[in-house]
Amino acid sequence: MFYKPQNKSLFRVKALAISASLLVLVSSSALAQSGDEGTGFWLWQLLGRLHPLVVHFPISLLIVAGLLELLTLKDFKHPLRPGIRMLAVTGAVSAVVAAALGLLFASNEGVTGSLLDLHQWIGIISAGLGLALLFFLGKGKKRPKSIPVYRSLLFLSGIGVGVAGHFGASLTHGEDFLTEVLPWQEESEAPESLTIDVAVFASALSPEQEIQLVTNVRSVLAHNCYKCHSGAKIEGELRLDEKEFVFAGGESGPILVPGNPRESELIRRISLGKNHDDVMPSKGKLLSKEEIQLLRLWVEKGAPWPDGVAQQSVYRVAALAPRKPDLPPAKPGLENPIDRWVDRYFQENELAWSETVDDRTYLRRIYLDIIGLLPSPEELTAFESDPNPEKRDIWLQKLLDRKDDFAQHWLTFWNDLLRNDYTGTGYITKGRFAITDWLYTSIRDNKPYEQLVKELLNPSPKSKGFIEGIRWRGTVNASQRVEMQAAQNVGQVILGLNLKCASCHDSFISDWKLEQSYAFANIFADSTLEVSRCETPTGEMAKTKILWEELGEIDSLATKAEKLKQLAEQLVQPANGRMYRTVVNRIWKQLMGRGIVEPVDEMDNQPWSEDLLDWLAVDFVENGYDLKRLIFQIASSKIYQSQSIAVASPEMLMAADFKFQGLVRRRLTAEQFSDAVSQLSAPLFDSAEVKFRPYELIPEAKPSLPFARAAVVANNAFLTSLGRPNREIVSTSRDSQASLLQALELSNGERLNQSLTKGGKNWTESYPDAEQLTRELYARALLRAPNEKELAVAKQAFGERPEPSEVQDFLWAVFLLPEFQMIY
Template sequence: MVLLQHVLYPCLAATFWLWQFLGRLHPLIVHFPVALLCIALLLEVVGWYRRSADWRAGITALVWIGTLSSVLAAGLGLLLVNQEAYSGATVTSHQWLGLATVFLAVCTVLALRSGRMQLYRGLLGGTVIGVGLAGHYGALLTHGDDYLTSVLPLHNEKAPGTSDASFAFVSSNQPLTVKQIEDLNLEVRSILAHTCYSCHSATKTKGELRLDKKDLVLKGGKHGVILKPGHPEDSELIRRVSLPAGDKEAMPTKGKRLSEKEVALLSFWIKQGAPWPDGPEKSLYRVAALAPRLPAIPLATVDITQPIDRFVSAYFQANKLAWKGVVDDRTYIRRVYLDVVGLLPSPVDVQQFMVDTSPDKRNVLVRKLLARNEAYAQHWLTFWNDALRNDYTGTGYVTGGRSDITTWLYQSLKKNKPYNWFVRELISPTKQSAGFIKGIQWRGTINASQRTEMQAAQNVAQVLLGLNLKCASCHDSFISDWKLADAYAFANVFADSTLEINRCDKPTGKLAGRRILFNELGTISVDAPTEQRLRELADFLVQPKDGRLYRTVVNRIWAQLMGRGIVEPVDAMDNQPWSQDLLDWLAYDFVQNGYDLKKLMYAILTSKTYQLPSVGVKDAGLLTAPTYAFEGMVRRRLTAEQFADAVSLSFNPIYQDTAIVKRLPQTIHREIPFVRASLVKNDAFLTALGRPNRETVSTSRLSQANLLQALELTNGLTFNEALKRGAEIWKVNYPSSDALVKKLYWQALGREPAPRELAVARQLLGKTPSIDGIQDLVWAIALHPEFQLIY
């Protein structure tokens, strides 16, 4: 899917107008034939109520037509989204809901053909719900986020004493201060940047109109001036953005329309005289400091002594939050086992830990786990494989256009290689570590932004520095200050010959030279051989004064252990952290402690902050919302690899055949008590549970359950075969139901079954457990939230 969207479709779009034309047929296909599924459900309900089969032939035809139309609509939709520059969370929701609807529709047809009417009716209902939800998000794209709510009575009610322009920086009937004018200007320019610059900036100038510079805004375009300072009612800009979506003069012509609040803000700005700063213009975007910083550690209290906890305590006080009690021993040992070595603790480990009365037993436990070098490396291999897009099979390996770094990575993790040397060997690589910057040599014609040199620039920037160069690889970025020339200059550091700049895949005839992204770190020898340039780049990036490199990695480790970064998303390090002081101190301390990842983890894992009760989040979007407040570790689902290993330890190994393990040195094979999921090639089971294909960098995984995961855990061959094999073993070893149930609970959940759980299990198993009964029981335990989640 990712390959089709980012490689294949852009190439087709650049060469043939037909794909754009077909993409625009998407609404036509959606608005009529897919709606036949809704009619089919209505007729199905009426037929069921009347107990009549008179309409069966017609309903069947409607279902078939609607399903085929949904498939066609989804295909055209994928074309459209890559032709018309749609983007954002609403587009993503619309796209994935549409694909889920297609999946449900196909399942509906299959159920109908097989005569399973009850399943068919349920799937048809789900399909119609999918049509409704996908259609809703499609309407939001076309008509705005308030498409439905704008007609409700409460939507237009204003609080007493407020006006249409009741923004934070507006003083009623009072002249604006210098600070308020500055804030107003930034608000307006942010609106223009996100909705207008794609067509009206230095990159693209439709109608000879540019909106990115003061003099050009006031000059207007080929149709004349667009605003009259002091008079929004006479300004063409306000008229155009206020027109209904279907009007041919409405702006913007595509993508999300301006909200009423945004239009009111533009009107207020023009009424104030359209102020724009004189002299050098301030960036629209927050730019994080590059240099390291050592903040003062807040004062300790009787029970808050560890530096991390002292920073968090100061944050809690500032945000009027209270400390909660730490989790119990059983929760803590399970949590820290999964986070450090990716495995469940054995029943013996849990029992011994719970009866241990030593005051420092949690610190001792963390040290022991971090000293399990093989298990640690096998677990954290997953995290770094995702980030460094290292995998065992896939695109590029057959043709030699890609190389893996598995052996180097495993040994680096096992030895706890200092992070500065880890980075140095990725950028100025040995033969074993060259796969990261080598990237993937795609077969056939690709767009310029996917050249291996540009991949190296993008991936180094994203993974090591937490910044996005992907937008700037095609055109000047709309989400940051990075320019196309910056991306090409950095890519040229990795290139044997200087690359010609391509804007939106069209050659410009210009060259960008060679330079590092942050000039403060050093100057690359422009004419030096590639190998020397890479050594220089590595030396520059790993300097202690490159605070960004070390803030990025400590933020990634914090996010992995706590479920949410201090800065989120973790690839956007210019975003505001919830605690700048904590982030800066962790990065500074990390450097002072010899770039030691395990020491960093030890500090986090032994903090009272890590031991707080987990926090459940219903909507993942809340984690990146401006209103986010840190209260403790975010409750999260086991990763695909953790889940597979947990099943292997609790019930029966999912992966038993060591032949499917990636070829590693025999010393590594001898360290594997069972085949860890991190070491096997991707398959349908791991994919369903969230393992990415690793053809692109993946620095976070969704923790929410999804339909594909539910289907795999319900009907997946790999999972069910493992449970069946395990049931056969358990039946032989535990002929008594009570003993079997108690052992299973200790093995999987680290506790005794509750009386009610034991009663239900007895009822399921009977006096003499059967293989089917045991399989059903272990399946139910494996799907239990207590097994699937890290609390």
């Protein structure tokens, strides 16, 4: 006699639950059988590979069921109930089946890793919630008290399968699959692209070349291989994120035969065609020809990969402690310490000094570099006629003493560096704090750099915006929380190092580790941070340490305010040579066009003159951290006053074999160009665009110009086209090369056209005579008289009496001259 159920619907649900449970037991049994063998019975492998197909059912069905359930909160007997029931049953059973097949898949495909473990356990928990959901599904009609339990299980299981699905997508497409498209992800710096010309490695590798080669190899592996072969996910028992794992190989054995690319499985796999079964990477883009060539070269050279201990780091690590080498002896005309070091460098590299520039070139150069404005013809006349042999130093000091002009010009440099702006992300939602009042006063008063940094690190309400960073709207990734922003920004700006990679995982472009970044970020936190590796919480709580422990300890139990005070005191001490080399290098680049170390944010790189950099840094500390004195020291040197060097492309400045020869010829910045146009034509910006008025902060700082300086206006399309950054990230360099966007703006931009229209009218009213107008315009724009050809062209264009439209075109032509746009 067969049992006849009274509630057929409930019976079917329970039967499905029992069947699903049996499937889990079967898969667990198969998992146990295949665990020791690496791969199991072919049927288990086949069923496991159905996991990606089946897993989409519970994700969609349970989420839709949960959304529909929200519509029935007031009426459990809603007409939607049968549909919700069907979706919930199918989704719950699918979740259990997907979990079972996932276990089979993981066990038979040789996939392991922390990310897989997280995905697996969330999936199992979701399956368990699904089974509980099936149990309570049929109780709602008879037991109303069970309805809240059923609904909670429905919502939790829907959330669970959604989260599990996210981590599944991360396994398949990479850990940043979802987050990489978010707007703030633009702040994350991608690893450096290939910088190696493989042709230079025809002979034996020097230690420096070996470091460069291995650095690029690690970058290629990180770009292309870590999604499947790192600690987060390990396919085929192969990891490529650490040396010991690379040389150990995977389930098929070693992947490298050092010195023999032809016998190396790694090289074979990456060289296969895209449709080949064995090609690697099997997902996403294949490696480029250059990347394959690089890896082949690396193997051919014996696959060097120095051990990761500090003494044998694959990366150059600059000394932290200050060092003041003995100055070379002075020579006639080379009394300035900078020139004495440069002279030694020239001798060692068989380079010759270039000629000193004339008064006109020097005056224009220091005006633009010190106060950001063009000198007037009257000032040039006075300078040229000054008989004092020390006149260059005297005029340089006069410019440094023009406090407000100096501050408004250098405000641009510090705004870029401290990512301070007037508009943009965060200001609307009050998730960002401007530091302009504090910063302007600090520049104007020439606040000692040591004190300036202290006030940034242990801030007042007026200076807190730097370490507070940007509080993004909504949920952001762990590497962009404000504490980590503070760590990254302090590291980059004050210490010249990149912590952005190490904020997500151990860096592959330096030796900095994830734990070190979190320990540093913890100083800026109100409570202890949990370490997240590649956006996945690890359960490990961060320590609290300065990046260089020899600078001192931070009390991990102290309040945030006390930790910041300790950091400020310890980081600025003279023993931190790193900090003072960094600022000296930045000021040197601002005036000379190329840093002693490049890039300026990578201070572990080799300087072209280590002695000059170290000497300047210690001298800066010994003389009161005086930024204006440092600027004077550089701008009064013979090398600053020498002929500028033209560089064909910016890449030449970054080349490994770069040789310093003098000041690099560079283009006016967006602000310098804008101010020059406003000086000569008509103001580019109206009062509504001015976001900071110095004379409102400091009464004696009354405007000396009849126009708003570009440094104090909100960013706009014109300034952006000329290279002003949005300052949502730290900007320590601007591209001096002309761009297509700049060409379009200068050719067709409405803002410049309006200035030219007004300027044309103003010039014709003041100078109705064509020759007089031409001579005056050349004198004010270029500090010289027009030559005969230029004068003839102007007369031909103007006729007997210039018209405003003709002068407008003439102004435009002058503004586009390289002689106007460049600092020579």
